Amino acid sequence: MTSTADDVSTLNFADLAFARHSVRAFLPDPVPADRLERVFVVAQQTASWCNAQSWRVDLTGPLTTRRLADALLEDVRSNPAGGSDIPPPASYENEYADRRRGSGYALYNALGIERGDRPGRTRQMLRNYEFFGAPHVAIVSSPAALGPYGYVDCGGFVANVLNAAQSLSIGAIAQAAVVLRPRAVRSVLAIPEDRHLVCGIALGFEDLAHPANAFRTERATIEETVRIHP
Numbered sequence: 423m424t425s426t427a428d429d430v431s432t433l434n435f436a437d438l439a440f441a442r443h444s445v446r447a448f449l450p451d452p453v454p455a456d457r458l459e460r461v462f463v464v465a466q467q468t469a470s471w472c473n474a475q476s477w478r479v480d481l482t483g484p485l486t487t488r489r490l491a492d493a494l495l496e497d498v499r500s501n502p503a504g505g506s507d508i509p510p511p512a513s514y515e516n517e518y519a520d521r522r523r524g525s526g527y528a529l530y531n532a533l534g535i536e537r538g539d540r541p542g543r544t545r546q547m548l549r550n551y552e553f554f555g556a557p558h559v560a561i562v563s564s565p566a567a568l569g570p571y572g573y574v575d576c577g578g579f580v581a582n583v584l585n586a587a588q589s590l591s592i593g594a595i596a597q598a599a600v601v602l603r604p605r606a607v608r609s610v611l612a613i614p615e616d617r618h619l620v621c622g623i624a625l626g627f628e629d630l631a632h633p634a635n636a637f638r639t640e641r642a643t644i645e646e647t648v649r650i651h652p
């Protein structure tokens with residue numbers, strides 16, 4: 423694979439950014455290998471701290487995706503608390519809590535899951551461990567020794583994978599849920615302990631008819647997020 427911009431779709435970036443959304447229902451068809459590789463060739467251009475390129479990717483095809491899903495679902499049963507290489511926030515407060523709740527309700531509304539329907543919400547949460555039916559998943563890891571600097575690089579890389587996938591008409595969703603079960607992930611993919619699991623990304627073709635894909639999340643205005651210092 424070359425690492426030039428040749429044959430990459432040249433959609434205007436703003437159009438691409440506004441069209442991208444998380445896909446939570448996929449068709450089972452695998453993505454042709456050259457098209458999938460292209461996503462990673464493009465994302466490999468991500469800027470990183472002193473060009474360290476901290477990310478590594480374990481990318482699965484349908485057979486391994488199934489084995490990984492089985493291991494994750496078994497881990498949910500045998501190890502309910504899970505774990506993680508990177509400690510999650512203790513809580514989300516204020517606007518962060520509001521936005522988190524808002525995106526959850528948007529999903530449940532789209533799926534007709536009532537707010538008080540805990541079993542329904544749990545069933546939907548567990549779909550994370552089947553990658554929402556996606557045939558591929560990318561597990562992004564970073565050297566433990568690089569700490570937050572490596573995680574920042576990986577964040578940029580994940581964003582570029584999502585946008586590159588969108589540019590090639592491949593659906594995608596970042597999944598923290600997957601790396602909250604590192605034991606299961608390592609049992610299938612043998613990722614060493616000296617690399618921290620940062621994020622999963624499910625990839626495949628979007629099921630356009632599925633209601634889980636029918637809603638869009640909101641964004642704060644830039645007045646809320648950008649302080650301009652003239």
Ligand SMILES: Cc1cc2nc3c(=O)[nH]c(=O)nc-3n(C[C@H](O)[C@H](O)[C@H](O)COP(=O)(O)O)c2cc1C
Nearest residue numbers: 442443444525550595596597598599600621638639
């Ligand atoms: C690092 C990261 C981890 C995420 N983890 C999950 C996840 O585990 N499960 C899930 O359903 N969505 C997950 N998401 C998707 C977010 O909920 C989604 O990006 C957000 O609500 C904005 O919606 P949009 O992607 O459709 O614009 C994650 C997104 C990011 C960037």
